[in-house]
Amino acid sequence: MTARVRALETILVGKGLVDPAAIDAIVETYETKTGPRNGAHVVAKAWTDPGFAAWLKTDATAAIASLGYTGRQGEHMRAVFNTESVHNLVVCTLCSCYPWSVLGLPPVWYKSPPYRSRAVMDPRSVLAEFGLGLPADTSIRVWDSTAELRYLVIPQRPVGTDDLDAEALAALVTRDSMIGTGLARSAGKS
């Protein structure tokens, strides 16, 4: 694929249709500026600011934009909150829809057939493959991103974190916990 993509870039640059420096800027954006730290900031703010959490429930797009996270593949956001009895899981069975503005680019497994085929039918087995076993009486709510809404899971705040500030809490929020294939880390564990 290296040669094929290089040839395509050569053709498009040769025709004046693509600025190679624009490609560099796009890559830099998704390698260094837009990633799961954005989402972790949103989650930690929701854990520490009830007003923000309420806003996130009613208008996630605006609430998230207030923290500076906007744009491509985050234009229409919805936040879904885990509870004691309901665990949320996000998938795109039809392609790879994912909230880029808060999580960055999706991991390979999210875009691959095993996850896309099974998350809607057999989510408990999928979660087990991530090492996540949920209580048998926990309901699983799967969100198939078939339109232009992009979903962010708000994991439950770990117990024993009352004395942590938002910055310390954000460090507990993993990417997978915001997709639903994991939980937030416990305090004191790295």
Added chain:
Amino acid sequence: MNGPQDLGGQMGFGLVAPEIDEPVFHATWEKRALGLTLCAGALGKWTIDESRHARESLHPADYYASSYYEIWTKALEALLLRHGFITAADLAAQRAVDPAAGSMRILTAGNVAATLARGGPCDRPMAAPPLFAAGDRVRTRRTNPSGHTRLPRYARDCVGVIEAVHGGFVFPDTNAHGAGEAQEYVYTVAFTGEELWGETASSGLTVSIDAWESYLVPA
């Protein structure tokens, strides 16, 4: 279309393979493929719906044998050929042998940040009120369109409940084919596991899709 992309409920693909400390890209060509796809999209000659349809129109054997950025690259070549930006002779020569079709306003490095921050909102105003309200029971249509659709096969001809009404959005089934935005209301529709998968469905499972209004009829 009932294409290779419509994966919900298919079997035989094996276990999910989470990767510890996964890098954003696994090869340099993946970076260029992403950038090329976004730069070419910014030329403004096709929509995100058309690009999705180009990807799912790969032969199923090719789709399943390709990594995700391979799928993107193959679809990008098809889109560029279809819209006259490149020719088969260019691809064969691996350089621009045919002249450019004309000068275009292109995405420059200086505009990348603003362009990505702006994104491409696809909500649209609606003149008429929505047909359905939260709590309504609806049935998804039994349909097998040959063109692009965002109604997955596993959720066709199933009864669910409207959970949320989201306003008007560009309709991919027309927009992917250059037939207009034809905006419709989008709804989150929730189904029980049993409704989708039968009596052996895992207990306590609810699955929702986001469905355009014309995918739905009253139940």
